[in-house]
Amino acid sequence: MFQTFFQSLLEVLQPETMLIMLAGIAIGFVVGVLPGLGGSVTLALMLPFVFDMEPVQAFAFLLGMWVVTATTGDITSVLFGVPGEATSAATVFDGYPMTKRGEAGRALGAALLSSTQGALLGAFFLALSVPILRPMVLAFGPPEFLMMTLLGLTFVVALSGRNVLKGFLMAAFGMLVALVGIDPQEGVPRFAFDQLYLWDGIDLVPLVIGLFAGAEVLQLMLSKTSIADKTMAKEISGIGQGVRDTFRHWSVVVRSSAIGIVIGIIPGMGGSVSQFIAYGHAQQTSKHPEQFGKGSIEGVLAAGANNNAKDAGSLIPTIAFGIPGSVGAAVLLGAFMITGLNPGPEMLTTNLNVTFSMVWIMVLANIVAVAVAFLLIRQLVKLTYIPGTWLVPFLLILLGIGAFTASNNINDIFVMLGAAVLGVVAIHWDWPRVPFLLAVVLGGLAERYLFLSYSLHEWFWLTKPSVLVLAALIIFIAVWPYVRSARGRGKKPVPAPVEQPDDDLTKVGK
C-alpha cells in the first residue's frame, strides 16, 4: 500500500499531469474569486474536456480546480464581503469586518493558511479513512441524519449572540423559506403562490449574496468611502500575523477541519451546513464569543479550515461507495464514469493508485494555489483602499451575475434583492442574519429526515442508541453557553479595563 501511495505521487508529478493540474488550478483560482460561479458549476462545464484524458490526469484537472475554488472563494468573502462560493459565506461574518478595520492582510493570511491546513488534514484523513469509515457511514440512517440536522440548528443559540429570541424568530422564518416549493411527501406546492419558479424552492446562492453582499454594497454606495480605511491599516505585518494566528489557534483549525470532514462524509448534509456548525462551535468554545461577527480571527480560521476539509470528506463516500457527499462530488462522479472508473471496492484495490493520486492532487493543488495567493496578497489588499464609487459598478455586476447563475433564472435576481432588503433591515435593527441562513440550509433536510425516520421506524426511532447519544450532544451544546456564563458570573469580578484613547482603533478585536 505504501509503495502505491508514493508511486501515485510520481504519477501526479509527471510533467504532462502537472501542466494539466496547473491549468485546473488557474481556472479554479479565477472561478473561486468570482462570486456565484460555483466550483460545482465549473466542474460540470469542464467535464467534456476530460474525455481523452487518463484517469489521473482527468482528476488532476478537475479535482485541482475544485479544491482551489474553495480556497480562493475566501478571498472575495474577506475583501468585499461577497462570498465567492455559497460555502464561503461564513468567512464573510468575520473576514469582512476585519477588512473594514484595515486587517485584510491578517484575515487573508489566516483564511488562506487555515484553508490549506484544512485541506491537508482532509487529504490525510482521506488517505487513512476509507476502510475504517465504511461501517460507520453505512450505519447512519434517516434518524441519525435528522439528529445531525437538529445538531446544526442548535447552533442558532450560539449564533444569535445576545438576541436569542430574535435568533429563534429568524430561524423559524428561515425554515419557512426553506419549505417553499414542492412538498417531497405529497407533491403539493407550498407557499408557491402559483409561481412556477417557486416550485423548485428558493436557491441558497441568491439568498447568501443578497443577505450579506447586498447590504455591504449599499453601505459603500451610501458612504462612498473605500472598504477599508487607510489610516487604520496595519499594512503588511497583518499577513504574518494571520499566519501566526493559524498556529496560535491550532485547535480551532483542527476541530473545524474535523467537523468539515465528518459532515462532508455524510451524504446530503452539504458544505453549507458544515461551515455554520464549525463557526458556531468555534464561537461556543471561544474565550471571546462576543467578538464573533465583528471581526474575530477565530471565526475566520474556523470557516476557512472547514471549507476545504469538507471537500476531502465528501470524496470519501464518493470513492468508497459511489455516494456523493456533496454537489461537487456528484459532478465529480461523472468524471469517474467518463474515465471508465467504478467507484466502490475497485477504487481500494485495482485502482488504489487513482485514489491516492487524488490525495496528492488535493495537497499539491492547495499548496500551489495558496502560494500564488500569498504572492498576490499585497495587491489584493490594495483593492480594499480603492474608493467605494469605483468598486460599486464591479460589485453590482458580481451581485447580479452571481445571483443569476444560481439557476439561470431572472427571478433569482429578485430573490437576491429581497434578501438584500432583509439583510439591511436585520443589520439596522440588530436582528441576527446567520440563524436565518442556517435554518434555510437545514429546514428542508430536517423535514425530509423526520418523515423518512417516521416512515421507517414510526416513533421508535427516538429510542435508537445513536439517536439518544446525538440528542445528549444537542442538549449539551444548547445548554453549555448558559452553564459557562453562569460559571463566569460565579467567579470573582474582574476589574474594569482601563479606557483606551479614542484613536486607538487598531486594538479593536485583539
Place this chain on the structure above:
Amino acid sequence: MVARTARPVPAVRAGDVVIALFLLAVFVFAYLHAQEWPFRTRFFPELLAAAGIAFAVIKLAGFGLQAYRHRQWARQAGDETDEQADEQADEHSIEYVFGTAGGRAWLAALAWVTVFFTSLLVFGVFITVPLFTLAYLKIAGSAGWLGSVIYAAVAGGLLWFVCGELLAVPMPAGIF
C-alpha cells in the same frame, strides 16, 4: 447616603416591534395557509408556524415589559440619561452608516440600484454593464472621462470575453 441608580433600561425601538409584528403576521398566514394542505404536507409548516407564533408573541410581550420598565427607569433617572444609554457606534461600521445616512443619500443609492437591475432585466448584461459603469462613475463618482471610459470598456469587454465567450456562462439577456 447615596441613592442607588437603577440599571439603565433601553427604550423599545419602533422598528423592532414592526419586525416582530411582521414576522407574527407571516407565521399566522403560514399557519392558516397550511390548513388547505393534506396532513403530511402541512405537518411540518404547521409545527414551525406555531413555534414562530409563540416566539413572536413572547418577543412582543418582552417589548411591552421592556417599555414599561424603561418608563419606570426614565422617571427615576431623568430624561437626560436616556441618550447616554445609546451605545457608541464605530463610524465605519455598517450599522452606523445605515443609521446616519441622510434621506437624499438613501434615495440616490436606491435609485442607482433600481436603474442597474431594471436595465439588466430590460437590456441584458452586455449593454447594462458598460453603460451603467460609465454613468455611475461620471455622475455618482465624479470621475474623469478617460478613467470612466476605460473602466466601462474593460468591465464590459472582460465580462463578454470571460463569461460569454470563454466559459459560455448563461447571462441575463434582457427582453430585447
